[in-house]
Every structure is written in C-alpha cells, then in structure tokens.
Amino acid sequence: MIRILSKSPDQRFKLRDERITWYKFLVLSSFLVCFGIQAYANEKTVIKLTDDISEVFVATKFDFFLDTAGIYSVQEISDERFQGKFQKVTDTHVLFDYLDSPVWMRFTIENNQNKYNHSWYLESWGFDIKNITFYFPNPDGSFRPSNAGFEMPFEERDIKHKNFNYFLDIRPNETKTFYIKVKRSYNQEFSFHLRTNEKFLVHSLNEYFLLGIYYGVLIIILTFNLYLFYRLRDTLYLYFPCLILACIWFSLGRDGLGFQFLWPNAPWVNKLNNERFIELIIILSTLLFSDRFVQKYTKSKRVLTFTYIAILLKVILFLSQIFIYELNYIAYIIITIIILSIPFSMGLYALIKAKIYSWSYTFAYLCLFLVIVYSYSKSIQLFSSPVINWYFVYPVIFMEMILFSFSIFNQLKFLQNQFLEANEEKTIALERNNQLTQELNSKLKEKVRARTEKIERMAADLAQKNVELQTTNLKLEELNSQVTQINNYLTENNELLKSSVDEVTKDLALMKGLDFEDFKNVFPDKETCLKFLSELKWKDKYHCKKCEYNKFMEGPNHGKRCKNCNYYESPTVDTLFHKLKFPIEKAFYILYLSNRKDVDLTLNELSEILxxxxxxxxAFKNKIAQAMEKVGHNTDLNGWEALALVHLE
Incomplete structure (x- = not known):
C-alpha cells in the first residue's frame, strides 16, 4: 500500500486499469467455464452403433431426471425446453434414495451400421422392478407407451419374456431418443443391454436352458424323495421335498419364470415372494429336516427341543419384521443365522458324539447360511455384475440340494448296513439253532437205532423160543398136568395185567397231574383254543349249515366260509363255547376240571385261580353239567373234549 501511494497519479491510474482488465478477464473466463460445463451437462448422451457391435451395456449411458412430484408426462419430459434438466448417469444405481419418486431415463441411439438385416432389442434385466414404462417415439412426435413390472399382469407385455425386452425400430443412419419411466421398491442396480436379434436369441436360449437344467435337477431330487416317503413313510422324506419346493418357489419368484408361466395374472404373488415369507418356509423346512436327519442317527431330545425353540424364535422374528419393528437387514441376517446355528450346533454335536461324520450335511447347512445372506444380494453387492449378484444364489441352492441328497444317501447306506448286520446276527442265531437241532436229531436217531436193534434181538429171541415151543409141544401130553398148572398161573397173571391196563386207561381218561399252569402250556391263548376247537369240530368233514355245500375257504379265527353261499361259521358255533363272555382258554380249563375226579375245587378256589x-x-360249570346230562357223558370212558361239541341252545 505504501508502495502504491509513493507512485505518481498516472502510474496509479494505469495500475488500476490493469487490475480492472484482469478482473474482467477472470469473470469472463469463469463465465465461459461454467457455461461450458453446463452445456456439457445438458448435452444428450448418444449411443453409437457400428457394424462391429452386437451387444452394448448401456446402463451408464443414460440421462436421468428425478420427478419428485410425479406430475410430468412424456410430452413434457420430451420437450426441448425440458432437456437441460436431465443429468448424466454415472452409477448403475442411477441415484440413491427417493424411492417414492419416479425416475425418467433418456437415451439416444445413433445407428451408424450399414447392415439392414440387424434388428435391435433393449433388455432391462431385473425382474423386481416395480413399474417400468417404455416410450417409443412415433413419427408425429408422440410416444407409444409399453407398461410392465412385477405389479402388473404379465400378459400386458409386448414381448412375453421374463425380463423386460423392447424391440427398437431403428434403421441404419437413423437417430432416435427413447424415454423410460421407472418406479423402484429399493435402491436397485439397473442393468440395460442393447443386443442384436441374433445375440438376443442366443442369450435368451442360454438363460432358459441353464434355468431348465437347474429346475430339472431340483424336480428330479424332489420326485425321488417323494418316492422314498411313499415307500418308507418317514417324515424325513417329506420335510426335504418341502424344502425343495420352497427353494423352487423362491427361485421362480427371483428369476421371473414363475410370473411368466405359473401366476401371470396374479401379480400379488410377486409381492408375497419378495417379502420374507419364502425365506421363512425355507428355514422352517430346513430345521424340521435337520432335526429328523439327526434323530435317525441318534435319539436326542435336546436337539428336538432346541429345534422347536429355533422355529418359535424365527416365527416371532418374522412377525416382528412385518407388524412391529423392521430391523436393518444386516441385524436381521445376523439374528437369523444365530437362531439357525443353535439347533445346527446341537445336532452336529450329537452326530459327532455318535461317531457319525456327515460332511455333506455340514456343508449343505453352510450353503443355507449363504443362501440367507445372498437372498439380500439386491442390497449386498459382492460382485461388480448385477446379474452375477442376482443369480449367484442359484448354484448355492443347487449345491445345497445336492449335498443334502448325498447326506440322505449316506444315511440310507448307514441304515442298510445296520439292517445287514442285524440280518447277519439273525442268520448266525438261526445257524446255531439248526446246529443244535441237528445234534438233537442225531442223538434221537441214535436212540431209535439202538431201540430198533433191541427189538430185533427180542424178535430173534422170540423166534428161537417159538421153535423151542414147537419142540416142547411134542412133550405136552407127557407134561399135561404141568401145563394145566402153568395155564392157571397165566390166567391169574392175565387178570392182574387186565386190572393194570384198566387203571392206566382210567388215568389217561382223567388226565391226572395237570394244574392250570401246565394246562396253559397246552392251551396258552385264544388262538390255540380256537384252532383245537376247529380241528375237533370238522375232523370228519365240513358241511355248510345253510346249504350243505362241502367246499370252503379258511376265514378269520380259524372259521370256515362256504364257497357256495359265502356263509361264515365260527369254530364256537353249536359248541359249549358259543357266545362265551370270558376268555375261552379259561373255559377250556373249567371243562377239563369237570372230567377229573381227583381234583375237587370249590367255586371260590376256581375263581381265584382263573x-x-x-x-x-x-354259570359255566352249570352249563357243563347240562351238557353232560344231555349226552349222557361218562367221565370214566369219555374225554373232556367230547363235551366241547355239545350244543345246548
């Protein structure tokens, strides 16, 4: 300042003019720079197509405008005065937040190709776009809209494809500007591609082919497990198909095939699929399957208890997310994994304790954790490509199903080995029994042989004595007196022998020496009694009571059914045991006692024994007495079984 004041007035005016000139230059330069930046910002982004291009990723080659009020129409948006409000897209998310406001996208295509046999398609990948409207320019300056989205019926789409595909009618040396209006449900990453007709067909066929393989393998595994459930009736093979069906439903809702083929006119199913309902079904099915899988190896009540606790906690968390308080997705994932880890850890400990090492089951469960994390891949971007982020969960689910299938195969092999070991032990026991039987048969044969030899020796002795008797007969006349004495002696011996035989016969008739316990060994149950009664009743020949036909079929409880009139006759019909109100084996014993004279039990004693x-x-003893009176039963000559066939009614 002192230096300026020390100069002359002319010098000071000259210096001031120079400063003013510099100020004007800086202001002008700043204005030009700002104008250039604004002009560059307002300049349309042009996508140029050349002959060597068949596919272009254009998600970052759009311009966008945020319609916060949602009031603009395509005519207003496409007006020249509105073009300066568009901004360039620098990120595939376009912009973050403002989820309630529609986003307009503008893209201009300049076709510099010389080939007239190429047609171009714009594909917007991302099934879960809430609402997308594509505006095609008409020659008169108007636009034709094409609406799609997971909130709208599938049949309204121009091209029936799971993705949003639009045919761009742009010929060589033409330049057209298209507009897209998008409504989102989250900060999703957009993936727009330009493809020629050939490239579009190859891409679509490959995509549908790979998805067909994925669903085909899952359906094969599902069918096999349903067959196992039909044959084995084990809930393990019912829980696993439930898990597979939940994963198929989850996948169909994720890739859009379900909307295309299964519920095209029910967009509300898409909204249900995008919520956590499918994830809940997957987790519950896995918990039930895992518990049953562990229980088939080792019966663990602790694992069952913790499984039910985990199911209850997961349902509470699910309801809380919907109706009470929605947690951040990271907190929700962490809590879900903790809930799943508890029964998984307990089950793994139980398997290790039982010396069962199922690595396929362990890795399959880890794949489930990865599926849960990756089900939020729309918020977690682990890969640069949104398509890979979206579809990476498919090979994880595929691997999970394969590993769980391997664990089931290993378990079937384990159970089969146990069955073979049990059969081997049974075979060894049978062989031992056969060996003992053979030894007993050998001993019995030896005794029979010895007895036969003894009888043969006795026969030889008798033959020899017979010869001697014949020789002796010649001397009978001389020994008549002696023979008479001998005959008298033989007569006395015969009378004694006859008396002994009568006593034995009487004892056999009375069946002395059998108490109730011994009698139960002979007739232990109802089945034995009915069989004995059936054989006794029809020992001569069967004749139908209705039609006198003599051919029959075996019926239940050892009864017989006539082949002519189909009349069924029970063994107890027309016997002393008809319409019996207490066990037949006890009635047998009472009847048996009625034919014995050496045992005289009082009613109290008989009641206590039976x-x-x-x-x-x-009442039954009275019935026996009536039967005896009816047939004139002789207890000395007739066995007790003769009374069994007496019919009193």
Missing part, C-alpha cells in the same frame, strides 16, 4: 367272578365260574 381270576374270574364266582358267578361266572358257577
């Missing part, structure tokens, strides 16, 4: 009421014992 554990029957005193009146019941009296």
């Amino acid at each position: 554990e029957l009421r005193r009146e019941t014992c009296w």
Whole structure:
C-alpha cells in the first residue's frame, strides 16, 4: 500500500486499469467455464452403433431426471425446453434414495451400421422392478407407451419374456431418443443391454436352458424323495421335498419364470415372494429336516427341543419384521443365522458324539447360511455384475440340494448296513439253532437205532423160543398136568395185567397231574383254543349249515366260509363255547376240571385261580353239567373234549 501511494497519479491510474482488465478477464473466463460445463451437462448422451457391435451395456449411458412430484408426462419430459434438466448417469444405481419418486431415463441411439438385416432389442434385466414404462417415439412426435413390472399382469407385455425386452425400430443412419419411466421398491442396480436379434436369441436360449437344467435337477431330487416317503413313510422324506419346493418357489419368484408361466395374472404373488415369507418356509423346512436327519442317527431330545425353540424364535422374528419393528437387514441376517446355528450346533454335536461324520450335511447347512445372506444380494453387492449378484444364489441352492441328497444317501447306506448286520446276527442265531437241532436229531436217531436193534434181538429171541415151543409141544401130553398148572398161573397173571391196563386207561381218561399252569402250556391263548376247537369240530368233514355245500375257504379265527353261499361259521358255533363272555382258554380249563375226579375245587378256589367272578365260574360249570346230562357223558370212558361239541341252545 505504501508502495502504491509513493507512485505518481498516472502510474496509479494505469495500475488500476490493469487490475480492472484482469478482473474482467477472470469473470469472463469463469463465465465461459461454467457455461461450458453446463452445456456439457445438458448435452444428450448418444449411443453409437457400428457394424462391429452386437451387444452394448448401456446402463451408464443414460440421462436421468428425478420427478419428485410425479406430475410430468412424456410430452413434457420430451420437450426441448425440458432437456437441460436431465443429468448424466454415472452409477448403475442411477441415484440413491427417493424411492417414492419416479425416475425418467433418456437415451439416444445413433445407428451408424450399414447392415439392414440387424434388428435391435433393449433388455432391462431385473425382474423386481416395480413399474417400468417404455416410450417409443412415433413419427408425429408422440410416444407409444409399453407398461410392465412385477405389479402388473404379465400378459400386458409386448414381448412375453421374463425380463423386460423392447424391440427398437431403428434403421441404419437413423437417430432416435427413447424415454423410460421407472418406479423402484429399493435402491436397485439397473442393468440395460442393447443386443442384436441374433445375440438376443442366443442369450435368451442360454438363460432358459441353464434355468431348465437347474429346475430339472431340483424336480428330479424332489420326485425321488417323494418316492422314498411313499415307500418308507418317514417324515424325513417329506420335510426335504418341502424344502425343495420352497427353494423352487423362491427361485421362480427371483428369476421371473414363475410370473411368466405359473401366476401371470396374479401379480400379488410377486409381492408375497419378495417379502420374507419364502425365506421363512425355507428355514422352517430346513430345521424340521435337520432335526429328523439327526434323530435317525441318534435319539436326542435336546436337539428336538432346541429345534422347536429355533422355529418359535424365527416365527416371532418374522412377525416382528412385518407388524412391529423392521430391523436393518444386516441385524436381521445376523439374528437369523444365530437362531439357525443353535439347533445346527446341537445336532452336529450329537452326530459327532455318535461317531457319525456327515460332511455333506455340514456343508449343505453352510450353503443355507449363504443362501440367507445372498437372498439380500439386491442390497449386498459382492460382485461388480448385477446379474452375477442376482443369480449367484442359484448354484448355492443347487449345491445345497445336492449335498443334502448325498447326506440322505449316506444315511440310507448307514441304515442298510445296520439292517445287514442285524440280518447277519439273525442268520448266525438261526445257524446255531439248526446246529443244535441237528445234534438233537442225531442223538434221537441214535436212540431209535439202538431201540430198533433191541427189538430185533427180542424178535430173534422170540423166534428161537417159538421153535423151542414147537419142540416142547411134542412133550405136552407127557407134561399135561404141568401145563394145566402153568395155564392157571397165566390166567391169574392175565387178570392182574387186565386190572393194570384198566387203571392206566382210567388215568389217561382223567388226565391226572395237570394244574392250570401246565394246562396253559397246552392251551396258552385264544388262538390255540380256537384252532383245537376247529380241528375237533370238522375232523370228519365240513358241511355248510345253510346249504350243505362241502367246499370252503379258511376265514378269520380259524372259521370256515362256504364257497357256495359265502356263509361264515365260527369254530364256537353249536359248541359249549358259543357266545362265551370270558376268555375261552379259561373255559377250556373249567371243562377239563369237570372230567377229573381227583381234583375237587370249590367255586371260590376256581375263581381265584382263573381270576374270574364266582358267578361266572358257577354259570359255566352249570352249563357243563347240562351238557353232560344231555349226552349222557361218562367221565370214566369219555374225554373232556367230547363235551366241547355239545350244543345246548
């Protein structure tokens, strides 16, 4: 300042003029720079097509405008005065936040190709776009809209494809500007591609082919497990198909094939699929399958308890997310994994404790964790490509199903080995029994052989004595007196022998020495009694009571059914045991006792032995007495079984 004041007035005016000139230059330069930047910003982004191009990724070659009020029409947006409000897209997300406001996108295509046999398609990948409207320019300056989105019926699309595809009618040396209006449900990453007709067909066929392989393998695994459930009736093979169906539903809703082929006129299913309902079904099915898988190796009540606790906690978390308070997705994933880890850890510990090492089951469960994390891949970008981010969950699910299938195969092999070991032990036991039987048969044969030899020796002795008797007969006349004495002696011996035979016969008739326990060994149950009664009743020949036909079929409880009139006759019909109100084996014993004279039990004693009421014992003994009176039964000559076939009614 002192230096300026020390100069002359002319010098000071000259210096001031120079400064003013510099100020004007700086202001002008700044204006030109700002104008240039604004002009560059307002300049349309042009996509140029050449002969060597068949596919272009154009997600970052758009211009966008945020319609915060949602009031503009395509005519207003396409007006020349509105073009300066568009901004260049620098990120595939276009912009973050403002999820309630529609986003307009503008792209201009300049076709510099010389080939007239190429047609171009714009593909907007991303099934879960809420609403997308594509505006085609008409020659008169108007636009034709094409609406699509997971909130709108599938049949309204121009091209019936799971992705949003639009045919661009742009010929060589033409330049056209197109507009897209998008409504989002989250900060999604957009993926727009320009493809020729040939490239579009190859890409679509490959995509559908790979998805067909994916779903085909899952359906094969599903069918196989349903067959196992039909044959084995084990809930393990029911929980696993539920898990597979949930994963198929999850995948169909994720890639858009379900909307295209299964529920094209029910867009609300898409909204249901995008919520956490499918994830809940996958987790619950996995928990039930995992618990049953562990229980087939080792019966662990602790694993079952923690599984039910995990199911309850997961349902509570699911309901809380929808109706109470929605957690951040990272917190939600962490809590879900913790809930799943508890029964998984307990099950893994139980398997290791039982010395069962199922690596396929362990890695399949880890794949489930990865599926849960990757189900939020629309928010977690692990790869640079949004398509890979979206579809990476498919090979993970595929691997999970394959690993779970391997674990089931290993378990079937384990159970088969156990079955073979049990059969081997049974075979060894049978071989031992056969060996003992053979030894007993050998001993019995030896005894029979010895007895036969003894009888043969006795026969030889008798033959020899017979010869001697014949020789002796010549001397009978001389020994008549002696023979008479011998005959008298033989007569006395014969009378004694006859008396002994009568006593044995009487003992056999009375069947002395059998108490109730011994009798139960002979007739232990109802089945044995009915079989004995059936054989006794029809020992001569069967004749139908209705039609006298003599051919029959075996019926239940050892009854017989007539082949002519189909009449069924029970063994107890027309016997002493008809309409019996207490166990037949006890009635057999009462009848048996009625034919014995050496045992005289009181009704109280008989009631205590048979554990029957005193009146019941009296009633049946009275029935036996009536039967004896009816047929004139002789207890000395007739066996007790003769009374069994007496019919009193």
